[in-house]
Amino acid sequence: MNILIVDDEPSIISALRPVLQAHGHVVTSAADAREALVQAESKAFDLVLLDLGLPDADGIDIIAKLKALGSAVIVLSARHLESEKVRALDEGADDYVNKPFGIEELMARIRAAQRRQAVQQGNREDAFASCELEVDFVRRRVVRLGEEVKLSPKEFELLEVLCRNVGQVVTQRKLLIAGWNDPAADGQYLRSYIALLRQKLEYDSSEPEFILTEPGVGYRLAVTF
């Protein structure tokens, strides 16, 4: 992938560059928002790793432009700034990684973004398959570890959104739109349905392993391929 790292801290770039290159990515860097936009306009990037605290602008302000230029965007944000993350995701960012992060976590996020982009470029997928979970979007069938699971239509709609964004965070807002066509719908409905989905899919719904909660942001489907 063609990756642009936007961060004003050179040590972050020098730490990430060799690892990403070792994984076969082409890495370009930018130290501020202006340079990032210049780079993004001159060359097509598959993915932008965007630090939000830039010296010349709020990183959130350039997310929409980067998305319009066709890049996926993963935001690098401090742990305690949930509202900032939600704002970045609402602006179109695909995912976020809390700083400081382990390289494993970052690579997992990059893989998820890559998978999603591959799907978007091809045709819309008709099915989803991971080690634990198979979902047929056309026939609306769900198989969990070889056993079919019956889902209500609403449960299925929510699971479908999570599957289509597998490995990536899905905001409450996105799920409310998917399930109720209304971003202002009562979050209580969503919580209830997620609880039902967990009861049907999780080994122990009080300690979910697949449908993870990102406190204050949304949910993330974590499976292995």
Place this chain on the structure above:
Amino acid sequence: MENYLLSSNVTGRRTRILLVAAAVFVVASVGTYLAQGNDRRVTAVLIYLTGVIIIGALSGLRLGILAAAAASFIYNFFISEPAFRFGLTSAEELVPLVAFNLSAVITGGLAGRLKDSERAARLAEAHSAFLLRVSDRLQQSVRMEDVTLRAREAFPADGVTDLEIFVVRGNQLFALETEGDTSPVLPLEAIVALTDGGAARRDFCAFELNGSGGQLGLVKFLLDRKPGAGDALPDLQGVANLLSMAVDRCMLLERLSETRALQRSEELKSAIISSVSHDLRTPLTAIEAAASSLRSFSDSLPVQQREELLSTIEEQCQRLNQYTANLLDMGRIQAGISSSQFGDVDVLDIVGVVLGNIRLNFPDQKIEKRFALKSALVRANPAMLEQAIFNIVENALLHGRSIDPLEISIHGEGKYCNLEIFDRGPGIAKSDQPHIFERFYRSEQPQNRRGSGLGLYIADGFVRAFGGAMAVVSPIDEHGGTRMIIRLPLLVDLSNVEVEP
């Protein structure tokens, strides 16, 4: 309007005196008439004289003289011979008249003087009662603003409608107001200007307030301008003295609390500095040692040791990360957590997230769960709640024994959700328990000296911000053990909420 000085039944008393005087007069008249009829003239005069003396003593000079005049007239006209005719033909007729009037003047005068001093005594008593009342109120005031508020409760009274207090700050006088922020300001010279002419003004009366450190300020008593309203003004100088003492005391208290706050912030600063230098340096030292070992000896080190050094670096980085997060969270608690960052959060959901983290960090730890609720909705910031619960669980794991399972239970109790975390460690010493939620508090016991002393403080700070409370029970039994309880107010019970099919 409350009136402390004039008793409300004054008119009633006057009427009573008048009635008694009239009765005495009638009785005396009848007695005199009967005695005269029996030709006992001396007795008759003496009876009348006695009546006049009684009336004079009872009701003062004016009624005494009136009674004397009436007695003179009646005696002369109706009783003494010749009846139904005025006449001063003999000394015998003149003497009773002189006696009546003279005794009326003397007894009335004496009675009047007595009554005046009685009235003065009553007024003085009322004044001191009023001062006592004001003083009682002022004693309850701890802050400067309270002084005005408390003093005002005593007014309006006796021609004083209200009062204003100004205190010296710098070289200006600031009004001590409770409502609003528009406090009127006077120049310092106003103290002299207003107090000097105090007596001459009709609408207010001002006194200087003085304390142990000199000039404190000024009090202005606003007077009722209605005529007659200010006849019995309370002891305003006395009130002003009381106010001086109250303002002086509050100023001293204020200065004391400022000094204390300053001292506390100095203590906090040095606690932060010593904590930062220890808790940042220790992991940094470990990281630097591990990294430089890897660089210098990587060829000669066996693979396993290289791995260990790398894990050390990762672990210490996590420790640094946790520590900086703690410092940030401490800052957020100190700055005050706004409820605008709160949403509806399911405690069970967050506990699930925390358990996920714990399983990653402590893979061998056994955890027993007892959840009596299917859902426990509270109003909170989800990430802060996660941090609070994580800190408690982590604390229990660090201090408990890893071979024993950790117990986590959630149950409802009325309008509250109780989240309890129970470890079978040695327990928390009773002497430590009052302090465990304090900033930078670390138990003296050596096994507890790990950690930054911020985890429980942060958990407690967050839980309080959500309207909840934390409690600790330790030891649980003779084997020790600690139960940490997070109590949060529930929004609704999800078990009653219908889910559409």
